[in-house]
Amino acid sequence: MKVIAERGLEATKLVDIARLAGVTTGAVTHYFSDKDAILMAALEMAYDIMFANMEHVKEQENYSFFDIISTALPTTAESRIAMTVWLAFWGRSIAEPRVATMQLEFHHRWQNIVTQELMRHYQRHRIPLPEDLEDVSQGITAQVNGLIIRGLVDGPDWPTARLHKSLRVYLEQVGIHALP
Amino acid sequence: MKVIAERGLEATKLVDIARLAGVTTGAVTHYFSDKDAILMAALEMAYDIMFANMEHVKEQENYSFFDIISTALPTTAESRIAMTVWLAFWGRSIAEPRVATMQLEFHHRWQNIVTQELMRHYQRHRIPLPEDLEDVSQGITAQVNGLIIRGLVDGPDWPTARLHKSLRVYLEQVGIHALP
DNA sequence: TTTATTATATAATGGTGATTATAAAAAATC
DNA sequence: GATTTTTTATAATCACCATTATATAATAAA
Numbered sequence: 001m002k003v004i005a006e007r008g009l010e011a012t013k014l015v016d017i018a019r020l021a022g023v024t025t026g027a028v029t030h031y032f033s034d035k036d037a038i039l040m041a042a043l044e045m046a047y048d049i050m051f052a053n054m055e056h057v058k059e060q061e062n063y064s065f066f067d068i069i070s071t072a073l074p075t076t077a078e079s080r081i082a083m084t085v086w087l088a089f090w091g092r093s094i095a096e097p098r099v100a101t102m103q104l105e106f107h108h109r110w111q112n113i114v115t116q117e118l119m120r121h122y123q124r125h126r127i128p129l130p131e132d133l134e135d136v137s138q139g140i141t142a143q144v145n146g147l148i149i150r151g152l153v154d155g156p157d158w159p160t161a162r163l164h165k166s167l168r169v170y171l172e173q174v175g176i177h178a179l180p
Numbered sequence: 181m182k183v184i185a186e187r188g189l190e191a192t193k194l195v196d197i198a199r200l201a202g203v204t205t206g207a208v209t210h211y212f213s214d215k216d217a218i219l220m221a222a223l224e225m226a227y228d229i230m231f232a233n234m235e236h237v238k239e240q241e242n243y244s245f246f247d248i249i250s251t252a253l254p255t256t257a258e259s260r261i262a263m264t265v266w267l268a269f270w271g272r273s274i275a276e277p278r279v280a281t282m283q284l285e286f287h288h289r290w291q292n293i294v295t296q297e298l299m300r301h302y303q304r305h306r307i308p309l310p311e312d313l314e315d316v317s318q319g320i321t322a323q324v325n326g327l328i329i330r331g332l333v334d335g336p337d338w339p340t341a342r343l344h345k346s347l348r349v350y351l352e353q354v355g356i357h358a359l360p
Numbered sequence: 361t362t363t364a365t366t367a368t369a370t371a372a373t374g375g376t377g378a379t380t381a382t383a384a385a386a387a388a389t390c
Numbered sequence: 391g392a393t394t395t396t397t398t399a400t401a402a403t404c405a406c407c408a409t410t411a412t413a414t415a416a417t418a419a420a
Contacts, residue, residue, distance in 0.1 A: 008275030095188030146322025
């Protein structure tokens with residue numbers, strides 16, 4: 001993940017991965033069938049980290065919908081790397097069906113969590129569920145995806161505070177306040 | 181652009197480009213300094229097409245804000261190819277500063293047009309400009325970017341109608357109706 | 361028409377890096 | 391302690407493809 005996030009997907013060589021891990025290519029190839037398997041493992045790990053961060057928030061007794069969603073934003077060094085990997089693979093999913101499948105699979109998992117947490121929010125605050133719950137959920141995801149790109153590419157212009165504010169404003173516009 | 185959109189950025193060979201153009205690599209290399217120059221030209225062309233589409237809408241006597249920004253959505257074969265190229269290059273902009281610079285440059289150009297058209301919308305409909313005009317504009321861009329990704333990757337699930345509806349709902353949520 | 365210039369094709373070169381093979385070292389099993 | 395298995399390193403191979411070079415064809419200029 002570190003190599004991909006630093007060098008980009010195409011410039012990622014096995015030697016670089018090995019060197020960063022403090023071993024040689026022999027050690028790396030011993031554990032993976034081929035390079036593709038390594039790259040796919042990196043993508044999988046990126047998503048795992050994101051989901052783990054969400055789970056971590058859920059463990060708190062009082063968390064808001066915002067807290068859950070904002071874990072996807074590239075605001076920490078760790079999540080920045082993870083989301084950079086995420087972004088790097090979109091280009092590849094154009095041509096490689098296996099990558100596309102994995103991206104979609106994880107996407108739906110994410111989408112489900114968002115919808116679920118959205119329902120929790122409404123119920124907690126005694127707000128009747130909107131008819132277009134699914135649409136609201138999809139809209140939130142689109143907004144978050146857009147913000148992730150901004151945060152990654154336009155880093156200096158989009159520090160954590162701005163990303164958070166932007167997301168908060170959006171959620172308020174669709175009637176979701178930031179309270180736990 | 182066609183080759184990139186079909187095969188992906190990394191799998192794009194000079195031979196493929198030449199073949200699709202009906203010539204050999206000799207003809208291609210004669211007009212470009214190197215492969216990178218070809219790829220950059222493709223990215224530039226993708227943006228040019230998008231901007232041209234916007235200009236085309238502007239030429240109509242009655243157009244809405246929605247009409248302008250919906251041109252970015254991958255709803256036609258042409259815009260689909262253009263936006264696929266756009267997506268493919270995000271991954272590359274991680275590591276290659278020249279790509280990142282170009283992407284940012286074009287992004288700001290796009291952002292300016294959105295802000296401008298947003299002002300036009302408010303003025304046309306005698307709505308006072310909101311204080312956070314810039315934020316609204318940025319939010320719209322984030323939403324559109326997110327929808328572009330969905331449309332490209334989740335194609336069958338996100339046909340033109342759904343993309344349009346989703347965008348329309350978002351705009352209404354931020355107080356922008358779809359009338360010309 | 362002749363010559364110069366440009367366009368295209370074909371072929372040769374060379375670098376890069378994944379993959380594979382072999383060997384040595386380390387760890388586990390007996 | 392001996393031997394098998396696993397791990398890691400080093401080296402060799404091999405394919406791929408951008409780049410360069412050379413040759414031919416087409417067009418323009420004289």
